[in-house]
Amino acid sequence: MIKAGIVGATGYAGAELVRLLASHPQARVEAVSSVSYEGKKLSDVYPNLYGICDLVLTGADEVVEKCDVVFASLPHGLSEELAGKCLAAGKKTIDLGADFRLDSESEYAEWYGKSYKRPDLHEKALYCIPELHRSAYRGQPIIGNPGCYPSSVALGAAPLFEAGIAEKSMVIDSKSGVTGSGRGLTDTTHFPNCNEAFSAYKAAAHRHTPEIEQTLSALAGDKVTVTFVPHLLPVNRGIETTMYVGLTAPCTAEELHKLYSDRYRGEKFVRVLPLGRAANIRDVRMSNYCDIGIFADPRTGRAVITSAIDNMVKGAAGQAIQNMNIMFSIEEDCGLDFVPPAF
Amino acid sequence: MIKAGIVGATGYAGAELVRLLASHPQARVEAVSSVSYEGKKLSDVYPNLYGICDLVLTGADEVVEKCDVVFASLPHGLSEELAGKCLAAGKKTIDLGADFRLDSESEYAEWYGKSYKRPDLHEKALYCIPELHRSAYRGQPIIGNPGCYPSSVALGAAPLFEAGIAEKSMVIDSKSGVTGSGRGLTDTTHFPNCNEAFSAYKAAAHRHTPEIEQTLSALAGDKVTVTFVPHLLPVNRGIETTMYVGLTAPCTAEELHKLYSDRYRGEKFVRVLPLGRAANIRDVRMSNYCDIGIFADPRTGRAVITSAIDNMVKGAAGQAIQNMNIMFSIEEDCGLDFVPPAF
Amino acid sequence: MIKAGIVGATGYAGAELVRLLASHPQARVEAVSSVSYEGKKLSDVYPNLYGICDLVLTGADEVVEKCDVVFASLPHGLSEELAGKCLAAGKKTIDLGADFRLDSESEYAEWYGKSYKRPDLHEKALYCIPELHRSAYRGQPIIGNPGCYPSSVALGAAPLFEAGIAEKSMVIDSKSGVTGSGRGLTDTTHFPNCNEAFSAYKAAAHRHTPEIEQTLSALAGDKVTVTFVPHLLPVNRGIETTMYVGLTAPCTAEELHKLYSDRYRGEKFVRVLPLGRAANIRDVRMSNYCDIGIFADPRTGRAVITSAIDNMVKGAAGQAIQNMNIMFSIEEDCGLDFVPPAF
């Protein structure tokens, strides 16, 4: 039984990890920490967990000590120190924050306004969307778990860039449920402000931009740039990303569909939808699926790809568990058989 | 492995049964039927199930033939015939409709406008909210699965009536999510009509009234009447019921809380909340829990009890599986370990 | 042209006053104040008002100085001082807070934990739901604007208590949209916490209880007690109140309906709905209407009354303007002809 710990367990990704790990047959949550709620029970903060996970929240050190793998669910800039402690103690780290996602320290500095404190750790870390990067896992003790938006984009656009048929600059229009903004109280996430509302935010200026470009550029073997505009959607969960990709040669919808079907054959968590069906966040809620719907626009020479994930599962906690499974050499889909509800 | 079949699988309760049974370790969905969609795949109707349950919808007879237990998810008036076929074929029936809920045929006729077609079957049927009626199960081949509202009321009010401290007429104010209205299209459930809307419906005239009174009267050993007013809540799932019970003798909140805690000790699916906390539909979503929050109003001599269930799970499909487990003598909570998400 | 000012203009009631007064033919917003945002434009805080009301937020004294009437939209305990200043300056005050609602200082102290600072002012103030109390207006310089819940209850229950056919203790189950909680950020009103959620709060312990009992007792000519349980509804606007009133003598639905129709004949803002129709918050949104739906439950001897108001209009800013019209002897419905949208 893998002993799993969560540092930052009262954040949304942390709470979701507890929910998902509760039914994992080979792992159990052994310790949880929180700076703000240390000493309280997790179920006092999350009444849904009452009687299910009544663990008392501790400090981070206790989590490192007790567990085999530590999930770091922290604001950026705080994970390196924790990962260093884990490494020293021989424990594995899965970072759900942004600190181990970018290969380039200068890009990290540019977009996050900080430099690395422990550059040495980054050589021991792998950024891993399993469907794209699992083959690069060679025992690294740290995994940088991908961002929610970048996961939805990378899975949705990868086949086009791998096949070399995409122009080198694309438009990405993403829409995320409010849990993507986390548990912190803000004007934007006050119910009367975001209910019956919809707006773009950080247009062409979101921090996930370099992460997206890094992944697509690697697939394309050339620099790819993107105009990435996220929007806040008045739902709890889900990211829908609509991608507009200029094609370097004409391509029918059927050809695109075949390309995707071939690429993702055998990938349990990627569902290439039947031609004509767009991805809907409803159909992947609470699950680790990424649904992909494919369209061609021959009038303009673009492909339109729609992808849908649950931002808290495939976009965060679920993918983190998928990465944990990789790290511990167990079946990659172990404990992740969540069936999305119809409603 | 129990072979489970669903007649009326494209209705909401049917679709939820498929979702829940997908992770049941001792049962699997073997056949599904639908009048309207016969010949199509279930996942064509419910894209969330794409790649998960791609069974082709058949007729009802094929379900009876192939399965050990048949879940009937049909409009009232249609389950007796099916239950008769199951009985003849030696199969068990769990009816999620209203046909096997009322002991009194005259009350059925009064509220549903129909008489029984097969009165003989009703002697072989048990109406069963497990926490209240499981001891009455003695191998009956038919179980009448309780209604959603009555489940939320009975669990919430039972301790007061069992203890004999409740006045014989009570007020019940229930609020249900829109899935309670089912999959059929109506003006009421058209999004712009029920979003940002809220209203009572069938005030003091809902068909669940006699079912509620039947259960409470049995517990009280005397005729209990209720004023029951349901409301439509603009959420997908959940029933919150607020019960106002005049007490025959003064009782503090602490005493009430102790009464409930004692009554439900060991009941996995009933969570008596800490004093001062009201039940919230959020905290039981997607799970088989019934949360109960307890308040006293000494100024007026009433107890105020709040209960919350997921109408599709503890109020329908989950309780039906709980009943299936009873029928097959396996652990009552088997396959029902669903953790409610925080959001 | 009445010069109207708002102290506490960045709160929700304040912002709604600005919206409603913008189309009032005999009043205009002359000054607005805010402690937190002094010096900013109101439209910087409320982008919906961009180009419509770009007034700069000042201090409260400037509002008193510039205006004929001051709307106080403040936390309880802060309005007496302001009302005192207005009185000294010969200006009228309409208090949307709780400070001028209760006749009994001891009840105020019991429920709000404070004593009056200026008891003398209370003799110069009138608590006024226009449909019930307008005849008591005799030039008082201060009006205590009623609470949102008490407005929905008083209009809904008044005819029964005036007619003397109601038992002296009743059950009130209210449901309010989230704007009722105001603009302040709280865990409860964080979108992912209240979306798809529903719960009672302050069950049998809400501060509006004594205000409700004060009004109904006055109408009944005898002490009336209530069990009042409010709930938080995941919509922006609206209060639906379901009232359960034991009747002292049998009464048909038709008789009840006639009683209400007669009582409210000529009342523009009270719509007694056709028999069989329940009040729906949807149908009164953005308007000053109070809809009332009437049901009888002969099985238990209770009347069930449903009322619906927009908590921000008839429950706050609209009723305050109605009271302003009374104070200035203009048509009571002047500037309040808002048509509720269908969706």
Added chain:
Amino acid sequence: MIKAGIVGATGYAGAELVRLLASHPQARVEAVSSVSYEGKKLSDVYPNLYGICDLVLTGADEVVEKCDVVFASLPHGLSEELAGKCLAAGKKTIDLGADFRLDSESEYAEWYGKSYKRPDLHEKALYCIPELHRSAYRGQPIIGNPGCYPSSVALGAAPLFEAGIAEKSMVIDSKSGVTGSGRGLTDTTHFPNCNEAFSAYKAAAHRHTPEIEQTLSALAGDKVTVTFVPHLLPVNRGIETTMYVGLTAPCTAEELHKLYSDRYRGEKFVRVLPLGRAANIRDVRMSNYCDIGIFADPRTGRAVITSAIDNMVKGAAGQAIQNMNIMFSIEEDCGLDFVPPAF
């Protein structure tokens, strides 16, 4: 007083016209028709209008006879006949459907699958987004009221194409509230299906595509093509459109902002937002405003323009009244001073 009539008054655009015209100082609704509800009161179908508009629904001919201007709110293919009758009777027609929007009959045939029945009428009709086309109004008796999406796109993109700095093919990602789908019941608009859901529909295949291209091409003086993908947003009202326009020369955000501010100076219903603020459907609800937020993406050479309208007002009924005002030579903003609520 202009006598206004609505043919198809029980549809959503019709009901919104009634709401808006109720406060128009120079027009009143004189007659309303409906095929499905002839003989019923409008307020029986829309209880929000109870006591406000209790007109009895008639046939279309009676509307033509009684009114000076007829708003046609009909499915496409049905407005020509009505417009012909109006013309014969000397009445003006404003068509809220698609029949008088496209200049090219062949495009109409291609996208709507029908040919014109009365080609002669189209010479007497003007397609009119007032801010772009009002100068072309020369007494035409028929106005083709623009589609909701095209209105949001045209106002948002016009300055770039008029200035000649836009590439000739652009990406348009629109999101519409559910009222855009109308009053008819569909699986897609059943509450549990669209609540907590989000998806593209008719990707690169929506009928508003040729209307958008027609307007932009005329502004650009050259053929413009668009990839247009609409999405269904789980809110009642509002369209947010995000436009991605490649620029033919580098342009800073400040330069773009100045271009827009200059272009729309004096346009009451177009609000160019301060730099850095994105358009939000919340801020224009229930009003005739179109908000525009402007961003530059120098990394990719694109402008990102966000526009927000209320699809039922500026996208339908409000713009129709604006066009009525033009037709009757009264102030264009007469009766359209609706202040969007903050919540």
